[in-house]
Amino acid sequence: MSSIMCSVQMARSGSSRLERWRFGEARRAFQSLDQRKAISHLARENGETTNCETYEMQRETVSTSVIVAIAPVLAAVALLTLGHGLQGTLLGIRGGREGMSAGDIGLVMSAYFAGAAAGSVWSPGVIMAVGHIRAFAAFASMTSAVALVYALHISVSGWLVLRFLNDFCYAAMIVVVESWLNASTPSRSR
Incomplete structure (x- = not known):
């Protein structure tokens, strides 16, 4: 569910590099960790924060605190x-x-x-x-x-x-x- 939310935001973002990612391509990109990192890197280059980065940071914080x-x-x-x-x-x-x-x-x-x-x-x-x-x-x-x-x-x-x-x-x-x-x-x- 979180990967779909991430891909929706990525597909709707107005960044020039991220415009190449259509909704279906972005969703398939979240199937692997390396591609998720690549999309997050592209978003960071444009000064954006994706929902998936926020989700990953929250998940890492919860895991570490537990x-x-x-x-x-x-x-x-x-x-x-x-x-x-x-x-x-x-x-x-x-x-x-x-x-x-x-x-x-x-x-x-x-x-x-x-x-x-x-x-x-x-x-x-x-x-x-x-x-x-x-x-x-x-x-x-x-x-x-x-x-x-x-x-x-x-x-x-x-x-x-x-x-x-x-x-x-x-x-x-x-x-x-x-x-x-x-x-x-x-x-x-x-």
């Missing part, structure tokens, strides 16, 4: 994912060093999927009840507490419950961040 606004959230998710992956690797190694069998370690590690499924199903209710910030803080606090308890209670049954809780909270935090970003991003920026 990226700057969500950069801390994306950095937090990157650190969260990195820490969660390292913890999963560490649990398998630590379980082996503590004398757990391969089957027991596999059972503990499989609690990840049960916790992730439960967390992604249950967390939207928590988000609606308390909001994004409080839900994220609660799940992050519980995850960090669970990570500390692994060292205090070393048993297959204990680690099974802890792994379930840890991954429940991890999946819930991912849902919180995703819904937070969707709620805070305007439709035109998606």
Whole structure:
């Protein structure tokens, strides 16, 4: 739609160089980025500003402001994912060093999927009840507490419950961040 608006203005402009562009030719010219830039350059040479330049500047401003606004959230998710992956690797190694069998370690590690499924199903209710910030803080606090308890209670049954809780909270935090970003991003920026 914006390319049609740009081509209409370009076709109706009274500039000497731009008079060569008829309506249909201008519309086809906006099919590729290089041609859009060429038309904008011709307009600038004649001291004009096109609707398409204004649209492009607004789009770049919106894109940049959205990226700057969500950069801390994306950095937090990157650190969260990195820490969660390292913890999963560490649990398998630590379980082996503590004398757990391969089957027991596999059972503990499989609690990840049960916790992730439960967390992604249950967390939207928590988000609606308390909001994004409080839900994220609660799940992050519980995850960090669970990570500390692994060292205090070393048993297959204990680690099974802890792994379930840890991954429940991890999946819930991912849902919180995703819904937070969707709620805070305007439709035109998606």
